[in-house]
Amino acid sequence: MINLFLDRHEFLFAVEGFARGSHLRQHVWGEIVYRSIPQMSDDDMDYFWFYMRRDIFKQYFYELNGKKNTHVGYEDFMHALAALHRGNRYKITFRSEADNTLHNALCYRFDGEYYPLYLYIDGKTKKSSELQSFNTVVPNEWIKAVVKQKTPENRHVELGREEWWNDLEIYDNFKTKLL
Known part of the structure; x- marks a missing residue:
């Protein structure tokens, strides 16, 4: 490496x-x-x-x-x-079929599904330091609660391009919206 x-x-x-x-x-x-x-x-x-x-x-x-x-x-x-x-962050509570336990994860939405970035260790505050795999999805049938996180400001977004930052729908509908 x-x-x-x-x-x-x-x-x-x-x-x-x-x-x-x-x-x-x-x-x-x-x-x-x-x-x-x-x-x-x-x-x-x-x-x-x-x-x-x-x-x-x-x-x-x-x-x-x-x-x-x-x-x-x-x-x-x-x-x-x-x-x-x-701004595309969601705290997801889900019950895994693998261990039948409630888990919390910090996720992002893409193509209609929630992809975990990090799992929470104690269920509430501390994220695990291990990034989840690029293709890991929380199955919709496992999800018990979804809480949208507040969208922060992005100081790098140029004037006139704020719609890019605010358009989260593009990640769910890029195939129909852009093609």
């Missing part, structure tokens, strides 16, 4: 380069961006979310001859944006 120490600008430039590479883009969102979330501050997540939305979004969603198109990897890109968006 190689450990790299990148500032936010270097990280963003590296991710943008990976996203442009045909074979690299398959893994950049789940293996690099998502796995880096535990190392990010709230401000880092806001920074990456905004600049990825502004600068990389158009690589995946574009119009050609009046027809909307996508590039390979657009779903994973949208998934990573959903995970980075701090």
Whole structure:
């Protein structure tokens, strides 16, 4: 394993380069961006979310001859944006069929489902330090309660682009909304 120490600008430039590479883009969102979330501050997540939305979004969603198109990897890109968006946070209480116990998780919504970022250790306050897998979903039939967390301000969002930050529906309906 190689450990790299990148500032936010270097990280963003590296991710943008990976996203442009045909074979690299398959893994950049789940293996690099998502796995880096535990190392990010709230401000880092806001920074990456905004600049990825502004600068990389158009690589995946574009119009050609009046027809909307996508590039390979657009779903994973949208998934990573959903995970980075701090306004897209929900505290979920669910009963696992595996152990028939109530659990709490900090989740984000994507494609109509709740994906856990962290499980709460004591059921209320302390998050586990272990990030959940990129493709882990809490089945809807397990969910007992959903509490939407307050949407924080994102100081990186440029004037005139606030709708990007406020449009959480895009993560559930990106296939119909953007295609």
